[in-house]
Amino acid sequence: MSERTVERLVSAVPTSDGAGVRLSRAIANAELDHLDPFLLLDEFRSDDPNDYIAGFPDHPHRGFETVTYMLAGKMEHADHAGNRGLLTSGGAQWMTAGRGLIHSETPKQEDGLMWGFQLWVNLPAANKMTAPRYQDIDPSAIPEVTIERGSVRVIAGVFGGATGPVQGIVTDPVYLDVRLDALGRFETTLPEDHTAFVYAYQGQGTVGAAVLEPKSLGVLSKGDTIRATATGSDFRFLCIAARPLNEPIARYGPFVMNTREEIHQAFDDFRNGRFA
Ligand code: FE2
Numbered sequence: 001m002s003e004r005t006v007e008r009l010v011s012a013v014p015t016s017d018g019a020g021v022r023l024s025r026a027i028a029n030a031e032l033d034h035l036d037p038f039l040l041l042d043e044f045r046s047d048d049p050n051d052y053i054a055g056f057p058d059h060p061h062r063g064f065e066t067v068t069y070m071l072a073g074k075m076e077h078a079d080h081a082g083n084r085g086l087l088t089s090g091g092a093q094w095m096t097a098g099r100g101l102i103h104s105e106t107p108k109q110e111d112g113l114m115w116g117f118q119l120w121v122n123l124p125a126a127n128k129m130t131a132p133r134y135q136d137i138d139p140s141a142i143p144e145v146t147i148e149r150g151s152v153r154v155i156a157g158v159f160g161g162a163t164g165p166v167q168g169i170v171t172d173p174v175y176l177d178v179r180l181d182a183l184g185r186f187e188t189t190l191p192e193d194h195t196a197f198v199y200a201y202q203g204q205g206t207v208g209a210a211v212l213e214p215k216s217l218g219v220l221s222k223g224d225t226i227r228a229t230a231t232g233s234d235f236r237f238l239c240i241a242a243r244p245l246n247e248p249i250a251r252y253g254p255f256v257m258n259t260r261e262e263i264h265q266a267f268d269d270f271r272n273g274r275f276a
Helices: 260-271
Strands: 006-011 013-017 021-027 038-046 056-061 064-072 075-079 084-087 092-096 101-107 114-122 133-137 144-147 150-156 174-180 185-189 195-202 205-207 210-212 216-220 225-230 235-242 250-252 255-257
Touching: 006 021, 006 210, 038 195, 064 075, 064 174, 084 092, 084 133, 114 235, 150 185, 174 185, 174 225, 195 225, 210 216, 225 235, 250 260, 255 260
Parallel strands: none
Antiparallel strands: 006 216, 013 021, 021 038, 038 114, 056 101, 064 092, 064 114, 075 084, 075 101, 092 133, 144 150, 150 174, 174 235, 185 225, 195 216, 195 235, 205 210, 205 225, 250 255
8 A cells, every 4th residue: 555645736726717707727727737637627616696607608628528516506507419407506517528519507596605616537539529428416416425524425436335426437537525524534545547636625634744725736646545634624625536548638728639630620620510
């Protein structure tokens, strides 16, 4: 057994996206461009509707997956093929964009707290042009495992005998939402060769010698076991891992492919209506 430690600590950067949604970007910023296979991680958290009400009007994606996990609030998803879904507090959506779709992500509330995360996970070359697929996960479908002084919601992967509802993803992801009370301890084993990170979003805790505050992302070293301890009450963080692809990344906005030619093709397909 080798312990995974925090080999790098990155702070999320305030930015805005969509039609002016304010958010904190922990992956895909100047400090951390990507973390193979993860391409982007955003946290949106505000109780001021001006920060989120405009949402994300129609935009395309190709070549990767987006994972939205809501802690609070309501967000509607609709695409050009007629797929529609409502994300509610505690729910998730794992969307495989594959060869392409055009969709909107719209807040369905006019006041109150909107809090959640969007993660982008890359697809291997062989799967980039797969058909789009949605896994809409109702809050009640996410198992919650009680641990000593805490609890863990399992969105993807396995923890404490519970299997997350997200299935059949090429990179074999683990996506855990961990909550620890004061002095609570969390421990899990992750596949040794998988890229893994923790993202703290409330309270304070430690992984090895690293202190994690809200909006800090700890890139974990290779190894198998990760241990986290809460130093205060209500320490909350995401623990995420997946198999790295080790493939070239050509990226432009909402398109993530392997070569520049494929990016040009994506633009051409989008402009000429071959996405919808
Ligand atoms: Fe999107």
